[in-house]
Amino acid sequence: MARITAGIGSSHIPLLGVASDFDKTGEDYWRDCFAGYDWTKGWVAQQRPDVVILVYNDHASAFDMRIIPTFAIGCGERFRPADEGWGPRAVPDVIGHPDLAWHIAQCLVLDEFDMTIINEMDVDHGLTVPLSMMFGKPDAWPCRIIPLAVNVVTYPPPTGNRCWLLGEAIARAVESFPEDINVQIWGTGGMSHQLQGPRAGLINKAWDNRFLDDLSADPQRLRRIPHIEYLRETGSEGIEMVMWLIMRGALGPDVRQLHRHYHVPASNTAVGHIVLEKLT
């Protein structure tokens, strides 16, 4: 029986990908930021997940304004890095897990989630940057990845509660998959940042750290945070943190924080990441 064993929440800032791709991670600007991921790199390498369900948002790469799916699950065999305007990142293709992805997709629809199934798409920095942060620069990513794209660009995004419920449903679906595999779920995006207007550059360390605290201390509070609070407190792009709640919902009531890291800035953004172990 497949099982979700752990979750990671992490920023997915495009410039982190650039720093990795062009070997700048030793520079002063980047050293602390990347060093915070060292523990996690070691831990993931030792955990050897077979599959990562990677929750992210597409940033006008695979989807333009013609079609805006709220929840889209990638059931294809392979997903290529998107050309976001400066050529595709020179990172490995993402190899999917169609058996598990289709299994989850089918379970979710029966469970009354109105999924969009995607068989072909390119994946942008939202998905590939967390892979670089956790796995470094291998010739091939060391596990299969199921992309789960969430609309957080055109309003309204899904509510925090809906994200949480989707996470719970994903956990049920994984548990009903007959193969004995180790599955992780990663929620990405955030933390506080605003990429637009006179208020750009907003960072809210206190709010971000309370969010990180409450992923283990009081997750039910996080589930009820309204969109307006993300916008006011964490900047217009801080809304991406609703995607962490899919990860958190999938881990069940009790988790243990294994590692945590917070750094300002990377580009316009607060970098945060957390590793949570599922307790049965």
Add this chain to the structure above:
Amino acid sequence: MARITAGIGSSHIPLLGVASDFDKTGEDYWRDCFAGYDWTKGWVAQQRPDVVILVYNDHASAFDMRIIPTFAIGCGERFRPADEGWGPRAVPDVIGHPDLAWHIAQCLVLDEFDMTIINEMDVDHGLTVPLSMMFGKPDAWPCRIIPLAVNVVTYPPPTGNRCWLLGEAIARAVESFPEDINVQIWGTGGMSHQLQGPRAGLINKAWDNRFLDDLSADPQRLRRIPHIEYLRETGSEGIEMVMWLIMRGALGPDVRQLHRHYHVPASNTAVGHIVLEKLT
């Protein structure tokens, strides 16, 4: 305040469109089938809905296997008839109602339905045939139309219960739209038919008529019909009738049947349609 005043359930068989387009409706084969819609044509003309929310499924026209949305709402200005392999139907373009459609889409996402928003797509016989049956052959369709496309091709389609709940949520959304407009909702597809394999041509008059009865007599029973029952009793394509439950859910607990018609066959299919008035 906008209000949903009535609903129609109707088959959307492609050959009905052909019969209409090529003026064959007076032929022996078609006379009774089209005559059954005469009352409804008169009634709709007198009701003059401002907008019809038209629930249908795409039959591999706008969507191919690359992307399969469970619930997709058309928020665009205009939708053209699709080329389904023999050229587009010579019927008017479908003019959308972006104000109401976006309003509904936004409300539904806040209400925890995981909608896919569509701004550009062609619409196939599933949408255009019901327009021909209700409106005949005008130079322009007499009202705005909001396409609501439901996946009933790749399994699993949404459950009957989820369709019902979506209908209820659509009704809430329409009621919160500030303009004073008359909205109808049509659910299309069915009735019993199977378009494949040695069992093709299956028709179940008794089951279809009980379904028509219970849209007013016992709608809660319909809501709980499992997919397997549609498949066993009404043929593999009878599953389209789950879409009628979105219409029925949107009408609230009490309805009055104004008209009903059932005819076998049109092509491979049992033609049925029903007109339901919403009682407050």
Add this chain to the structure above:
Amino acid sequence: MTQSIQDYLAQFEDIPGTRVFTAARARRGYWLNQFAMSLMKPENRERWKADESAYLEDWPLSPEQKDAVLARDYNRCLDLGGNIYFLAKVFSTDGLSFLQAVSTMTGMSVEDYQAMMLAGGRSPEGLRSIREDR
């Protein structure tokens, strides 16, 4: 979810003469269906009509799928993951109606099939469940 996906899917194999378009079939038939979809464009229909085998060379179909399409063996196409709404692009390009194409899967002549439909269609009696023989 009150029912496991395994139980949900297993039921579908109990219906006589029917292939439900499940994920397993959708995956097997992916390129077969995508090929068929390409015939929605008039220019592709012309190329297809001019040389069907050459047209198929551009698509990663299995040899069995290619044979089944070229033979217009729709039951075989369904077994190989085809879906009727995608395959409709093939028979529409041939100028066949749904009724004509569908009748070819029943073992009946188109006239007999048409007559059955005019007489009220095929009864579900005995065709509901293989296991329960009803």
Add this chain to the structure above:
Amino acid sequence: MTQSIQDYLAQFEDIPGTRVFTAARARRGYWLNQFAMSLMKPENRERWKADESAYLEDWPLSPEQKDAVLARDYNRCLDLGGNIYFLAKVFSTDGLSFLQAVSTMTGMSVEDYQAMMLAGGRSPEGLRSIREDR
């Protein structure tokens, strides 16, 4: 739904210096964003770089939208319905980073903006609500 969509949307207008990408903005900026998206293709980037005005002729943008794009006035682009992730295709084609492009919207020099970020970023204090002045 516990909150009306009207109330939900009204809140967003109370945030200083921020345009939330609502349906109203998405509709207004539809072609502006679709134009920007077209720059994901290398061949389109070449055509755009060769003659920006000529490139824009193919897109039904309003004159204000065209002016704002040509002037790289990103605040104005946002007012006219642009979304930053779409507009990113324009500034990426210019060779600008997110930080460089974003700083142009703040009234600060890129050096001052960069220094602010290194010092911990912009405080939310006083920037949460126009109405409540907090």
